[in-house]
Amino acid sequence: MVLHALRSTDCATLTEITRMTGLSRPTVEGVVEDLVAAGLVAEKAAEEGVARRQGRPARRFRFRAEAGHLLGLEIGVRRVSALLADLDGRVVGTQTRDVEETAGADERLERLRTAVTDLLRRTGVPRSSLRAVGVGTPGIVEADGTVRLSTALPGWTGLRLGERLRRSFKCPVLVENDANAAAVAEHWKGAATESDDMVFVLAGLSPGAGSLIGGRLHRGYGGAAGEIGALHLLGREEAPETLLSTTDRPLQPLDEQAVAEVFALAREGHRPARAAVDRFLRRLVHDVAALVLALDPELVVVGGWASGLDGVLEPLRRELARYCLRPPRVALSVLGEAAVATGALRLALDHVEKQLFTVEGTVTARR
Amino acid sequence: MVLHALRSTDCATLTEITRMTGLSRPTVEGVVEDLVAAGLVAEKAAEEGVARRQGRPARRFRFRAEAGHLLGLEIGVRRVSALLADLDGRVVGTQTRDVEETAGADERLERLRTAVTDLLRRTGVPRSSLRAVGVGTPGIVEADGTVRLSTALPGWTGLRLGERLRRSFKCPVLVENDANAAAVAEHWKGAATESDDMVFVLAGLSPGAGSLIGGRLHRGYGGAAGEIGALHLLGREEAPETLLSTTDRPLQPLDEQAVAEVFALAREGHRPARAAVDRFLRRLVHDVAALVLALDPELVVVGGWASGLDGVLEPLRRELARYCLRPPRVALSVLGEAAVATGALRLALDHVEKQLFTVEGTVTARR
Missing domain, CATH: 3.30.420.40 (ATPase, nucleotide binding domain)
Known part of the structure; x- marks a missing residue:
């Protein structure tokens, strides 16, 4: 309790800690002493101004985050x-x-x-x-x-x-x-700080997802929750290499660079590229819709590929609104590659x- | 605590309640008196045999489930x-x-x-x-x-x-x-009494699902979790009326009776009926797979339609094992219509x- 109180403020006097924790003064003194010995708390040097104005200033302690x-x-x-x-x-x-x-x-x-x-x-x-x-x-x-x-x-x-x-x-x-x-990251300091019921979609050739329910990570019974990329196998549908190809042959190699080029071509109006991106988006919307229908989150955060994602948001919102019974909010990842x-x-x-x-x-x- | 202790046994003496709850004898006496006054507890009539053997028998109390x-x-x-x-x-x-x-x-x-x-x-x-x-x-x-x-x-x-x-x-x-x-019912006294992480699929023309995560009902942010039946809309696929029809025209009316007939015909080897049932099963497998990939439950319980479900289990197990990264157990509902x-x-x-x-x-x- 003492450590928690100290961590929540910049620094505090023993009197302040006593008030914050509701513990007795002798208890706080003893605990602070132990924490200093353990290296988790340090006494803060008295500030000059304070010392001069008030005579002997009260000792101030701080949490040693560097410990x-x-x-x-x-x-x-x-x-x-x-x-x-x-x-x-x-x-x-x-x-x-x-x-x-x-x-x-x-x-x-x-x-x-x-x-x-x-x-x-x-x-x-x-x-x-x-x-x-x-x-x-x-x-x-x-x-x-x-x-x-x-x-x-x-x-x-x-x-x-x-x-x-x-x-x-x-x-x-x-x-x-x-x-x-x-x-977990987007919930901590990204696009989902306000939402405890969210799905993060790692968009890619085979999308994966993570979800928080009531602020807690939902891992699934065997840690496999959110592996929605396997869904398209069921429909015996096209593989990503074919899906994103602008020619008769699959994209080789299928890497982020090749994919980024297809997205760039599509933005320039290249028709086969636009068709390829459309196919990719339809697949993504379908996978995300499956997650949304199963889980009913408040918010979907889309991240993963740096390239091309700016074009994902609008179709995703539009299609989810059309097919989901209670469409969630949709936002882009704030943290990106981090x-x-x-x-x-x-x-x-x-x-x-x-x-x-x-x-x-x-x-x-x-x- | 007293009420809980009494409910967990057939009946108990004050001494037994004291031992079960860890409360003091005077407290237990006072609480039992209050509970009798509230109608939630009754004194049990002494049994003849017991009374004769032991002289004055200890008073026995029971939870009044009929209260x-x-x-x-x-x-x-x-x-x-x-x-x-x-x-x-x-x-x-x-x-x-x-x-x-x-x-x-x-x-x-x-x-x-x-x-x-x-x-x-x-x-x-x-x-x-x-x-x-x-x-x-x-x-x-x-x-x-x-x-x-x-x-x-x-x-x-x-x-x-x-x-x-x-x-x-x-x-x-x-x-x-x-x-x-x-x-909730299958978890209480049906096919899922052993599993806290389960999905119940209410199979039907548009399947719905309910899920427990860690033994608790997952309702979703807006109560819409599990409404997986909407997924097929995305693929602009066939409506159930067409899916289960054995002719060129949709099933009219689309009711349980008409559906049961198609399942019965299929069992007799009627080819168009078998094709219709196959189409229906493919859809169901796809929807259930989406739920399983999103949630990763330990167990899937299939219920809903009384008719035809016996043919659902094997294809569902086979296809889930093929496409899910960690296939769950699959069982039929024990409670059925109840x-x-x-x-x-x-x-x-x-x-x-x-x-x-x-x-x-x-x-x-x-x-």
């Missing part, structure tokens, strides 16, 4: 990225590295480790200061951090990702599906807050 | 039905009445009122004994019991159903979507239990 650090990691198809933050969740450094799409698990993880090492060195934060690490990655992730299925990354299916990463970090490592992490790592960071922060502020099994503070 | 009653009502397309139960949820009487599909709201509600009046008279339960009424009905139902949208029943969209029914009952009336009520009214009854029971067993804002008992 520990958190990492939010994204392991994606073409890049790995890391966010480093203090115990207030304030980001103190970021690092991104490109990875070959075809890189195997070992190479990808090595790239991630290097990125983290660079980031820690550059910010001067010792590895021992890390309290928790969150990770967002494509695929169905089990509770222990094993990737049950991931078609996007080579060698990813079956990987004991949590176990592998725990060798690099002595603190807890929490692994989460990328769309789930992005949903969404997954930001959500992973928030998951790490949740974990640490639970440790710091939990009293006898009761969580007394969240955010 | 109040609950109704679970279904208002459907072709019938209304009512379940009457005591405070233990034990059903003491049922009543069902047919209604014309074309009947307006007034006529349908009048039919329901008559059914309830008959049921109360037949069982000798006074109307004043009713503590809560649950109602299940097709459509999107808002929190206050207003039907936001219902295409199945004439005059139902916009009906203030909760308000209308509260005129007939002095106790709380809780209105719920029919598939949601059925999900599912909706049974779920409505459970909702009424939940409400009363919350009142009876809630102490200072904390629910101490559920079921």
Whole structure:
């Protein structure tokens, strides 16, 4: 309670803490002393002006957000990225590295480790200061951090990702599906700060989604909730490579660059490109509609591809309004490419807050 | 706590209640006295044998489940039905009445009122004994019991159903979507007693669904979760009348009888009928797959139509295993036609239990 009170203000005197917590003065004194010894609280140097006006000023204490650090990691198809933050969740450094799409698990993880090492060195934060690490990655992730299925990354299916990463970090490592992490991120400081019932759609060749219900992440019974991209398989419909092709042949290679070109051509009025984009949008609208009909969220946030998404919003709104019984609001991602790592960071922060502020099994503070 | 302890056993002595609750003997004596005065607890007559063996036997008390009653009502397309139960949820009487599909709201509600009046008279339960009424009905139902949208029943969209029914009952009336009520029922005493993460699919011409997440009903932000039947509209696909027709013309009228005939013909090997049933199953599989991909439940329970459902299970299992990343178990409804009214009854029971067993804002008992 004392720590929570101190964290919610810039700094406070013992009298102020006593008032904020409702605890007795001797209790507060004892707890503050313990927290100072544990390195979580520091006495603030008296300000000159205050000292002169009031004689001996009351001692002021502050939460030491720098007493520990958190990492939010994204392991994606073409890049790995890391966010480093203090115990207030304030980001103190970021690092991104490109990875070959075809890189195997070992190479990808090595790239991630290097990125983290660079980031820690550059910010001067010792590895021992890390309290928790969150990770967002494509695929169905089990509770222990094993990737049950991931078609996007080579060698990813079956990987004991949590176990592998725990060798690099002595603190807890929490692994989460990328769309789930992005949903958490947009709710924390993106497009969904006002909505506890939202779906984040990671638009792409095979869209995935994460959803919050009543402010809590809905992972599903086996961690597979929101994997809506598989739906089109049922209709034996066209594969994305064909769907977005402007010729008779599938797009080769099917990467973000090739897709961006199709979207750009469509904007310039190229007719086959516009037809391809229309086909893509129809598929996306159908998948999002399935999510909306199943879950009935207040808000749908669309993110993922940087390119082309500006054209997605209007058709999505129009078609959802036409076919959904209670159409949700639709917004673009605010966090963009940072969404997954930001959500992973928030998951790490949740974990640490639970440790710091939990009293006898009761969580007394969240955010 | 005393009431909860007494309800969980057949009957108990003051000493036993003291042990079960951890309360002091004087407190238990006082509370039991109050509960007897309130009519919720009765002293049990001493058994002959016991009295003789032990001299003066300890007084025994029991929960008076007959101290109040609950109704679970279904208002459907072709019938209304009512379940009457005591405070233990034990059903003491049922009543069902047919209604014309074309009947307006007034006529349908009048039919329901008559059914309830008959049921109360037949069982000798006074109307004043009713503590809560649950109602299940097709459509999107808002929190206050207003039907936001219902295409199945004439005059139902916009009906203030909760308000209308509260005129007939002095106790709380809780209105719920029919598939949601059925999900609650199968979880209570049907096919899903072992699963807290389940989807109930009310198979029909336009399937609806209700889902439990962590044992709690997921209604969605606006009460529209699970209305998956609207999905086929997006693909501009065939309407059910065409889908299930064995000729060039749509099925007219499209009712359960006509549909049952098509299923029967298909079982006899009639080729156009088999093709029609195949089309219907493909649609159903697609809709259920959308729900499963969005929610990732442990279990899918299929109910609704009495006819034809036996042929649904195998294709559904096969196709879900093929296309879902983590296929759920699939089971048929155990409660069948009683599912909706049974779920409505459970909702009424939940409400009363919350009142009876809630102490200072904390629910101490559920079921």
